[in-house]
Structure formats: C-alpha cells, structure tokens
Amino acid sequence: MLINSEKLAKIQYHGEYGITRSCLNAITRLIQSGCQIKEIKLLTFGNRHCFLLSVEMEGSYIAIKSGFASGYSGEGPRGLAHSLILLRQYVSWIEEYDVSREIFERINTSCLLVSDIDEINKLAQVTDYRISDYIYLADDLSFDNKENHKILRYDFPSIVPLRFVDFRIIDLALRIKDEPDTTLMSSYRRLEGIIRKRTGIEGDVIGSKLFNKAFRGENAPLYWENIEPAEREGRAYMFEGIYLAFRNRRAHRELELSLDEEIREFMLVNELFLLESQAIDRPQKKEEI
Numbered sequence: 001m002l003i004n005s006e007k008l009a010k011i012q013y014h015g016e017y018g019i020t021r022s023c024l025n026a027i028t029r030l031i032q033s034g035c036q037i038k039e040i041k042l043l044t045f046g047n048r049h050c051f052l053l054s055v056e057m058e059g060s061y062i063a064i065k066s067g068f069a070s071g072y073s074g075e076g077p078r079g080l081a082h083s084l085i086l087l088r089q090y091v092s093w094i095e096e097y098d099v100s101r102e103i104f105e106r107i108n109t110s111c112l113l114v115s116d117i118d119e120i121n122k123l124a125q126v127t128d129y130r131i132s133d134y135i136y137l138a139d140d141l142s143f144d145n146k147e148n149h150k151i152l153r154y155d156f157p158s159i160v161p162l163r164f165v166d167f168r169i170i171d172l173a174l175r176i177k178d179e180p181d182t183t184l185m186s187s188y189r190r191l192e193g194i195i196r197k198r199t200g201i202e203g204d205v206i207g208s209k210l211f212n213k214a215f216r217g218e219n220a221p222l223y224w225e226n227i228e229p230a231e232r233e234g235r236a237y238m239f240e241g242i243y244l245a246f247r248n249r250r251a252h253r254e255l256e257l258s259l260d261e262e263i264r265e266f267m268l269v270n271e272l273f274l275l276e277s278q279a280i281d282r283p284q285k286k287e288e289i
Helices: 020-032 075-087 101-108 114-122 131-136 146-153 167-173 180-199 207-215 229-252 259-278
Strands: 012-014 037-045 048-055 061-069 095-098
Touching: 012 020, 020 048, 020 061, 020 075, 037 075, 037 101, 048 075, 048 101, 061 075, 061 101, 075 131, 075 146, 101 114, 167 180, 167 259, 180 207, 180 229, 180 259, 207 229, 229 259
Parallel strands: 012 061, 037 095
Antiparallel strands: 037 048, 048 061
16 A cells, blocks of 8 residues: 655654664764764664654654664663663653554654654653663663773774864775775875975984974974974874884784774874874074075
8 A cells, every 4th residue: 555655754764673783883873973862762662662863953853763672681682771871872861652563663664654753742751761671681781881881882883083084194094994004004104204295304214203303392394383382392292102102013013903993093193194284384594694
C-alpha cells in the first residue's frame, strides 16, 4: 500500500535496525560532527529501544533506529549503556517513553508520520527512571570512571580533525591512516624545508638546530610579535622539543604505534606548522657604510 508522502515526517534516520554497532556509530558521528542536540527521547517498545533527537533547527528531528536492547547481557544492552552515557553529555536529563509497536516499526522502516511525532510529544514520560538501570546493569559504565572512559572513547573513530589542519599538509592528513610513518616523516621534512627557505639558513643545520637558529634569540630571523619574550622562547622550544621527542626516534628506528598515537603526533607537527605561519620575518638591519 502506498503512503501519502505528505503525511511522512520530514526527519533524518540513522543506523540500521537490529544492528547495535551501526546505531552506536550513528550517535558518535553526530557527536563528532558537532550536531547541536537540544532534547533526547529514548523510545521503548518492550525491551527494544531507539532514540528521537531534537536538534538545533526548529522542528528538526533525527531518529536513531532500534539497535539497542535491555534486560539481558549482550551487545544490545551494552550499546544502549554507551549511547546513554555519551548523549547525557549534551543534556542533563534524557526522557523515556513507551511507544506502540506501529510507531516503533515505522521508525525502523524510515516512514514515521507527522501524526506519530505529535503522538510521541503528547506521551507521558515513564515515571520509573529506568535509564539508570540500563546504564549500571551494563558493567557499571560511567564517564566518571577513568578505566570506563578509556572504553567509551573507543566508540569514536580515529580521525584527524581537518578543520584545524594547516592547508599545507591537508594532503598528508588524508593519507595518515594508510601510511602513518611515511606521512609523518614527510610532514617533518616539509616543515624544515619551509623554514629553511624562509630564513636562508644553509649547510648541514637540520632538525632542532635549525629551529634554534630560526626562532631563538633577539635577532632570530623569525619571531612572533605582540607576545612576551618568555612566550616566544616557549614556542621556539616547542619546535625543538617535538623534534627531539618524536621525529628523531622515528628517523632512527622502526616504531610500532597505534593509529591513535600516530594521529596525536601528526597534530603536534600540525601545531608547529600553524605557529610557523604566525611568525613574521625580522627586518634585516642595513649594513653601515
């Protein structure tokens, strides 16, 4: 039977019905992308659960399909616990509502009606706050627990936040997942090349020695204006310190690092690119005749 499209709610659907990981990934993507969530409703039918999120744009909703469950040990309840903890960072209170089979099925088949949204908004909230049970019955997960936080952070993908990457190494940021060592060594060499070209420093001066000559001292060819001398020295030490702590070990031996560690190192090098871009050339003094 055909459905009148005018009766369909104009909302987004994320995740796959019955697939916990798909639905949990959908939530982490929304959080990672900076989605402005205003209100969170946990919709329950029996021991199955999905979410209806009210987002920043007025009247806008996102439905997360039913990949979550409760009442037993397994991936579904654990995924529900993870989702609730992550989403509670947005709002102080998540409301739960028991919905009909029809509404639940329409969410999972991406055909929720305008009348369904109206009905959900008129429902009485579940008075017994069962959400605490959903969380604490799943291995007592909590952001307040250091060890549990380590578990929860792995729900998020290992990615480089491109918004903060210097445009001169965007190409490297896009390759780091597949070629981390080659990418990082290229970024180090690229930075040295840029600074060598700007300063005109020649010869065998490389790495931390190059940065020492480029940024340290009152007559250094590159400097940052309108900041305190101590801050200038601190920035200069960053170049030397990051090279001594990270680049040198990479240049002299094979490393077995996780992708997370590789990305963190890349972001450190990226910060050096950004600091270099903010430095200005010191005017050269004219030689006395």
